[in-house]
Amino acid sequence: MGLFDAIGIAGTGMTVNRKWLDAVSDNLANANNATSTAEEAFRARYVIAAESPDGKGVQVGGIVLGDAEGRMVQEPDHPLADAQGYVRYPEIDMSSQMTQLIMAQRAYQANAAVVDRARMTYEAALQIGRS
Template sequence: MTIFGAIGIASTGLTVHRKWLDAVSDNLANANTATSTSEDAFQQRYVVAQEMSGDTGGVQVKEVLLGSAEGRLVYEPSNPLADEDGYVKYPDIDMSSQMTQLIMAQRGYQANAAVVDRAKETYQAALQIGRS
């Protein structure tokens, strides 16, 4: 594998981890979004990654899946969206799970960024040797 190959593979990892971070951010931002019981709740996002085919290596986003639209009912009679029984619908998002996902996605992004940085330093060192 060449230095540029390492940068290419790490850049695919950066892209996947960024999309994962975007999905987790959406989930966290909408965890407390109330809707009426007649509407669908916010559907949390799940990023599915897969290995890239071919000789180049790397990873790509295969698809983004959506969670259940059923949500959970909460008794809030003072909420303007409440139905006649006083219930509103919230997404069924587990905050601790989302925070764990956030940490994993951040660490993966950082690791891939470090690979790009090290490959760049190696390439610059090789150029310096060639100038000597």
Template sequence: MTFDALGIASTGMTVNRKWIDAVSDNLSNLNTVRPMDEEAFRAKYIIATAAGYPTQTEGTRVAGVELGTAEGRVVYEPDHPMANEDGYVRYPEIDMSSQMTQLIMAQRAYQANAAVVERARSTYEQALTIGRS
């Protein structure tokens, strides 16, 4: 049971880490400008699923990465060096407040899984101590 808890919590930590990485990448590219003849930076969204679903549950895993729209936000900035002849450039379609909310959720989920790992480790150590007596 203790080893199951360690394994399941560690899969959750892996998913949470990838979620944090994706959000960090999205936030760092929030103001990335592209010319109109190129795609905008595409935000990354992690798709998580139960590992072993539907026959059994073995924690979680990343099932894939969904990308945001390539069209992005078209902004009129005629003075921008990448602007087309009509004065437009592309920005990614990323909402900073939504990304910050996602970041907080991923961090808290990671912390919760880390706490489970710590408790399981402590329980395992206690079991070894009892076995020595």
């Protein structure tokens, strides 16, 4: 492991965590979007993390989309309701998404702390070298 590998590895983690936070916030923002039964529901996004090709860190390995079927809800007064009074909502579990949000946020904070501590260690090593 090289001198600045800790910062680089933690930086890759921060990038994946940011993408994860973006996906969760997108899911939460669209959780209550209704569509007509003839259209697809909003498809939740799930980030897949994978080891980076050089073996030093992590990267976004892909994005998995949720079910386009969603869930049918009877709301006869809704402007998008079909003849039977149904509209389609995304299949997004708010409690699961909030849990994912907290996990992604804590992982981002942990990686940011690694970057900060590595920086402080490198600065201390430079001060020793100057003495």
